[in-house]
Amino acid sequence: MSASYKEVNYSLRPAKHIERKMLTEALQRLSVFGKLSSYRYVGFGSIYFSDFKLFHRLLGISRMTSIEKDSFNKERFEFNKPFRCIDLKFGLSNDILPTLSWKDKTILWLDYDGALNKDCLSDIAEFCTKAPSGSALIVTVNAEFDKAELGAFQQFEEAVGKENVPIGITIKDMKGAGAAKVLREIIVNKIAETLSARNGVRQKQQRLNYLQFVNFHYADNARMLTIGGVIWKNSQAETIKSGPWNDLPYIKHDADPYVIDAPCLTTREIRYMDSHLPIGPEKAMKFPVPKEQREKYAKIYRYYPAFTEAEL
Amino acid sequence: MAIDASATKDFFLSILTKDIDLVEAIVDLIDNSVDGARRLRPNGSNLRGLFAHLDLSADSFTLTDNCGGIDVEVARKYAFRFGRNANTPSTKHSVGQFGVGMKRAIFKLGNKISIESATKTTKFTIDFHVNDWKKKATWDLEFKTLQDKLNLTDAEIGTTIKITALHEGVANELQLATFRTRLKAMIESAHAESLRSGLEIRIGDYSVTGAHPALLETSGIASLFKETKYFEKTKNPVITKIYAGVSASSPADAGWYVICNGRTILAADQNSITGWGDGTPRFHNQYSRFRGYVFFDSDDASLLPWNTTKTSVDAELPLYRATRLEMIAAMKPVLEFLNKLDREKDTEEKPLTEAVERAKQKALELINKSPAFQYKIKPAAAVKKLTRIQYQRPVEEVEKVKKMLRVSTLTAVGEKTFEYYLTMEGDE
Structure with a gap:
């Protein structure tokens, strides 16, 4: 018998939901750099605008730009805009980002559905060239690597540009979760390179640094990587030292990822466990969900999505 | 009455260091190790067991090699002079030629310099700060320690150059991963031949491997390989080898490669200096399968067409001008073939495309002599031309x-x- 109940309906994407909620919480901590309402959000809203809804409601950001590459269905995107404050720009992020004003602190989420390539790196460099201190950059890319395909590594090198592949990386490093680690390294290197050049002409106190705060690995279907971090200037060293993110359990400042692993549970099981949390559902007696699943749930229950069919 | 026309140190250092890129300067510094290795192994191409290790950080740059060391006498009289003295003992088939590489790299990198070098019988250390040296009236450097009549073991022989008080821009670059990737790529290309001969060049823990040039061949496609000997009657003839043909389609790798005494000075060149656009078309993406290699070899490095930074050719040198004509002639049939290949995109039958897909990479040293690139593949007769x-x-x-x-x-x-x-x- 197939064990398909363990799998999920891809359209529901529980890990993506969890990621969005964790990110929202992590981004709230940017308030140490200034009022969140003074931030601007730039993302790829698609027709769902899930990130825009969350960030407007929970961060109070009301200057929002959604970049949409599908310019053939403009009306549909306009129609689906959940709030008036979202400005839709049609085109590729590569073309749109350079036209934006970068005067204000910005949260930019480059939520690519595809693999990392030179265009993505150019978007990342664009942000690092222009965004003011206190701005946050989140990058999501597909981290699947199909080793079986002939010339896969060469294709990967060409896609991201040989000049961006760290020395010593071979196809062996791309196994399983390895690919996501390599991709993170490439992204972080690009950020460091761009900031280093930008710092060249800046006074010491004004020089910019990058602090990563999330490094998510998850797989609703394909393996995905999301890394997010903030750029800050030397004069804000004290703020950074105070550790704005210290108490959040999924924060990662380095190459070690936080794996979002959502167990498949029924609403009844969720309710039952919730009533015993945050101490630990493992203490509950006569509970038929395996221990491993219970533990997974205990880690993420605050962010676990509740899906239900609704008649609207 | 005499007029002072001497150079100032400041002027000298600025022209030395401003005309070279940091990566190129480091690659040039490795040339000293390569020449040392060749002095140790004069008759063979086997450099196994010899190494040059680079260690880069935000505070220091270190090159350590075991390639024979600098003899005290050589250090005293020649190695630290700016420019090569006519009496300098020469290394056969060397890559160091102008007597500027090491000094240029050192001054490019930073201010505090410490050099330690040991040969079989001598050992010395030099420590100096560039700013102090600039203040002195003379151009001399001083040994900090000096020993001779030693009998050192192989493991003790070699040179270590350590530079601290790095220039600000240099320190920023040295800690970037992307800088290391660029340096790696340049070493792979510039020192490909020494690496293939077994010299180990390391950046931190990473061992660089040399590129292995090859061309696509199959029945019906033969690359050009032509060997010419110049100045045959003299003590130091120059041998040129030209290869031209096709390889994998890659706009970034396509073009001419010029190699002098095993040191690549131009890689994937697509400019007029290697003959593009001179009776031939300018480079265009349809030529991204083109590869040409020119090797110049001579025991006397001064005869070869390199510039002092070893980043391009000395285009006016008669030897190079003559060779460039050969290169132009060599590339024409390849480009004509690639034009035909490109046209097959719009035709139903694709004999050339199929032949190229069938072809296998063949290392240059295995390629047979052929005065021109040749292909004998029946072009599709009466092909139906397609249009969009x-x-x-x-x-x-x-x-x-x-x-x-x-x-x-x-x-x-x-x-x-x-x-x-x-x-x-x-x-x-």
């Missing part, structure tokens, strides 16, 4: 036709409607 039609119609109308034709793609809509017209109206 493009037009726009209102979406509703197209959707309607799609349904009528029971097809799902726009291409199919176009093709079916065209075929329909031809069937119904085509017989005049």
Whole structure:
């Protein structure tokens, strides 16, 4: 018998939901750099605008730009805009980002559905060239690597540009979760390179640094990587030292990822466990969900999505 | 009355260091190790067991090698002079030629310099700060320690150059991973031959491997390989080897490679200096399969066409001008072949494309002599030339036709409607 109940309906994407909620919480901590309402959000809203809804409601950001590459269905995107404050720009992020004003602190989420390539790196460099201190950059890319395909590594090198592949990386490093680690390294290197050049002409106190705060690995279907971090200037060293993110359990400042692993549970099981949390559902007696699943749930229950069919 | 026309140190250092890129300067510094290795192993191409290790950080740059060391006498009289003295003992088939590489790299990197070098019998250390040296009236450096009449073991022999108080821009670059990747790529290309001969060049823990040039060959496609000997009657003849042909399609790798005494000075060049656009077309992406290699070799390095930074050729040198003509002649048939290959994109039959896909990479040293690039593949006779039609119609109308034709793609809509017209109206 197939064990398909363990799998999920891809359209529901529980890990993506969890990621969005964790990110929202992590981004709230940017308030140490200034009022969140003074931030601007730039993302790829698609027709769902899930990130825009969350960030407007929970961060109070009301200057929002959604970049949409599908310019053939403009009306549909306009129609689906959940709030008036979202400005839709049609085109590729590569073309749109350079036209934006970068005067204000910005949260930019480059939520690519595809693999990392030179265009993505150019978007990342664009942000690092222009965004003011206190701005946050989140990058999501597909981290699947199909080793079986002939010339896969060469294709990967060409896609991201040989000049961006760290020395010593071979196809062996791309196994399983390895690919996501390599991709993170490439992204972080690009950020460091761009900031280093930008710092060249800046006074010491004004020089910019990058602090990563999330490094998510998850797989609703394909393996995905999301890394997010903030750029800050030397004069804000004290703020950074105070550790704005210290108490959040999924924060990662380095190459070690936080794996979002959502167990498949029924609403009844969720309710039952919730009533015993945050101490630990493992203490509950006569509970038929395996221990491993219970533990997974205990880690993420605050962010676990509740899906239900609704008649609207 | 005499007029002072001497150079100032500041002027000297600025012209030395401003005309070279940091990566190039480091690669140039490795040339000293390469020459040392060649002095140790004069008659063979086997450099196994010899190494040059680079260690880069935000505070220091270190190059350590075991390539024979600098002799005290050589250090005293020649090695630290700016420019090569006519009496300098020469290394056969050397890559160091101008007597500037080491000094240029050192001054490019930083201010505090410490050098330690040991040969079989001598050992010395030099420590100096560039700013202190600039203040001195003379150009001399001083040994900090000096020993001779030693009998050192192989493990003790070698040179370590350590530079601290790095220039600000240099310190920023040295800690970037992307800088290391660039340095790696340049070493791979510039020192490919020494690496293939077994010299180990390391950046931190990473051992660089040399590129192995090869061309695609198959029955019916033969690359050009031509060898010419110049100044044959003299003590130091120059041998040139030219290879031209096709390889994997890659715009970034396509072009000419010029190698002097095993040191690549131009890689994937697509400019007029290697003959592009001079009776030949300018480089264009349809030529991204073109590869040409020119090797110049001589025991006397001063005869070869390199510039002092070893980043390009000395274009006016008669030897190079003559060779460039050969290169132009060599590339013409390859480009003509690639034009034909490109045209096959629009034809049904693709004999050249198929031949190229069938072909296998063959290392240069295995390629047979052939005065020209040749291909004997029957071009598709009476090929049907294809052309593309493009037009726009209102979406509703197209959707309607799609349904009528029971097809799902726009291409199919176009093709079916065209075929329909031809069937119904085509017989005049």
